[in-house]
Amino acid sequence: EEETVVAFLEVVEADLKVFDL
DSSP states (O other), X not given: OOHHHHHHXXXXXXXXXXXXX
């Protein structure tokens, strides 16, 4: 399973929302 990758992508998505790119 790629649970670590999924969690990482969720963090990246949250960061992108914060930066509002």
